[in-house]
């Protein structure tokens with residue numbers, strides 16, 4: 001049976017919305033700047049969605065009735081995040097205190113989590129093990145509806161995956177694991193044991209996330225040093241997470257002419273992004289970078305097009321450069337792609353303009369493109 005869920009969206013809420021839409025289809029609706037609702041038959045796993053901070057499930061009873069229905073006799077730790085219009089820290093705390101009062105009349109003890117805002121930050125929820133430890137329960141209020149927190153972003157696990165990996169290379173750039181997850185999810189729901197290709201795999205961040213999702217992975221890269229790094233990282237990931245063996249394949253090769261030897265079910269990657277930059281490039285440098293990146297990315301897409309089956313999904317992060325005006329200049333390759341045998345996929349009425357991933361002031365941003373082989 002389908003259940004209604006709430007997602008608290010991450011910093012770049014449009015990309016988060018696109019990620020959810022690719023997985024849960026037309027049921028996804030944005031209901032506030034940082035909130036979306038959707039329906040699903042299975043409970044979404046927060047550890048697999050880079051763009052969502054919290055997932056919660058619609059409650060069919062009141063919070064108190066829910067708490068009393070639990071097979072738990074210890075002390076509750078409860079928190080309330082109130083996303084209703086006009087809410088504030090005081091109102092939110094009041095809601096929590098009302099719950100505490102009713103519980104104490106029923107001789108149940110309860111500690112209310114102090115909040116500094118109308119909603120609990122994901123760090124607070126995570127550190128207090130809300131929704132994870134027995135009796136630690138967070139309710140999310142949106143207007144008249146109450147939701148039960150089912151998962152909060154595990155900041156510690158992301159940090160470990162990013163920083164504890166044995167082979168790192170600051171020059172190749174650091175694809176954030178959250179963006180890697182978004183790219184994989186943008187390919188849509190894939191059957192178990194699908195093979196995901198990253199033809200610019202670098203140190204293997206995306207391959208790591210795809211392995212954790214249970215997919216077979218295939219990584220190629222121009223640099224054999226990068227392939228060695230990926231191998232080290234994937235072996236480490238396999239061991240530290242007790243994953244099944246023999247689920248990845250790596251090979252050095254130029255994406256513009258490589259012949260991939262295995263059947264490919266989806267392609268997710270951060271392509272070559274050009275030279276790393278700490279300040280906006282001068283016009284001539286930008287022109288040169290755009291030319292080089294277009295050559296590699298279009299060359300790769302042309303080469304790939306002949307090797308994948310119709311309907312194969314692709315999600316790519318390609319570069320966009322900060323201009324002195326504060327806007328990002330894009331590669332503008334989308335128009336060429338229809339002629340090369342790809343359809344550009346539009347998710348949840350988002351325009352291509354909305355599909356940007358960047359931190360404040362970052363010079364080389366990533367534009368996200370979702371395609372499907374015709």
Ligand SMILES: C[S@@+](CC[C@H](N)C(=O)[O-])C[C@H]1O[C@@H](n2cnc3c(N)ncnc32)[C@H](O)[C@@H]1O
Nearest residue numbers: 175200201202203204205221222223254255272
């Ligand atoms: C921005 S990095 C990708 C980083 C990667 N996402 C990671 O997790 O480390 C781009 C990668 O593309 C590779 N590359 C550059 N030109 C290439 C080409 N023509 N074919 C394949 N790989 C290429 C580089 O060696 C580099 O590892």
